[in-house]
Amino acid sequence: MFSAAFRNALRLATLAVALVGLPAAAEETRTRAEYTVTMGGTHIANVTIILTDNGSQYALALDAKIAGLAQLIASGSAKASSVGTSGRDGLHAQKFDLLTRAAGEEFTSAITYASGSVATFKVEPPIVDNIDRIAIERKQLATATDMMAPFVLRGPALDKSLCNKQMPIFTGVERFNLSLKYVKDDTATSRRTGYQGPLVLCSVHYTPISGHYTYNEITNYLAQNERILIWFAPLKLAGTYIPYRALITTEAGDLSVVLTDLTE
Known part of the structure; x- marks a missing residue:
């Protein structure tokens, strides 16, 4: 069984990975983006993502260092990679790997995708199934992608149409949907960030499908x-x-x- 600190660190690392996945460009490019993660104003992690793309194939590499925060999460690290095809409509994952280390424990997830479906997956150590865990069904994996590829947003303009998106995600442990909805246009003005200029703000609704435990506080809260x-x-x-x-x-x-x- 995983410790509570490890489970919390894994969930937060998963959220960080999912929320900052970068898209590929339509021409050969290399993009480096750095993100800072805070909780309640306290710094807890740094995330670096490097993207390479040749117009038809992409590769993403993510490296996160978790500083830890009292008893809520343990210090540790997370590494993730996503590779697949790149097109005008975004990224299409073919292979995804995740490695997290926290509280002296290690977790890995390896997934392959084909034609928008999960082909194979393996996690180590295996997740313990019991009566409280919602079983993963094959039909739920017929439409799924990884935690980074669905955050490709492409469109003719920075407007509300970008938020019209459904993200069917499978992590190797859990299958869930993220539904985006337009909130408003906004502007980034802080010189302490990597970008200043117009933004579009979307709300996100999390819907658990399977693989989670019915009593899990984080799942129910999200x-x-x-x-x-x-x-x-x-x-x-x-x-x-x-x-x-x-x-x-x-x-x-x-x-x-x-x-x-942000370096482009």
Whole structure:
């Protein structure tokens, strides 16, 4: 069994990975983005993402260092990679790998995808099934992608149409949906961030499908949370947009992920 500190660190690392996945460009490019993660105003993690893309294939590498926060989460690290095809409609994952280390424990998830469906998956150590865990069914994996690829946003303009998106995500442990809804146009003005300029703000609704435990407090809290927000900013390449900021209200304070440096 995982310790409570490890489970909490894993969930927060998963959220960080999911909320700051970067898109590929339509031409050969290399993009480096750095994000800072805070909870209740206290720094807890740094996340670096490096993207390479040749117009038809992409590769994403994520490296997160978790500083820890009292008894809520343990210090540790997370590494993730996503590779697949790149097109005008975004990224399509073919392979995803995740490694997290926290509280002296290690967890890995390896998934392959084909034609928008999960082909194979394996996690180590295996997740313990019991009567309280919602079983994962094959039909639920017929439409699914990884935690980074669905955050490709492409469109003719930075407007409300970008928020019209459904994200069917499978982590190797859990299958859930993220539904985006337009909130408003906004502007990034802080010189301490990696971007200043127009933004689009979307709300995010989390719907657990399977793989979670019915008694899990974080799952139930996220499903009922009405304040999960994500702001998108444009890259230099027209029609391509990435997360600028993500915000999740928690009982321990706001979990905030902010773009602090962007090199295109």
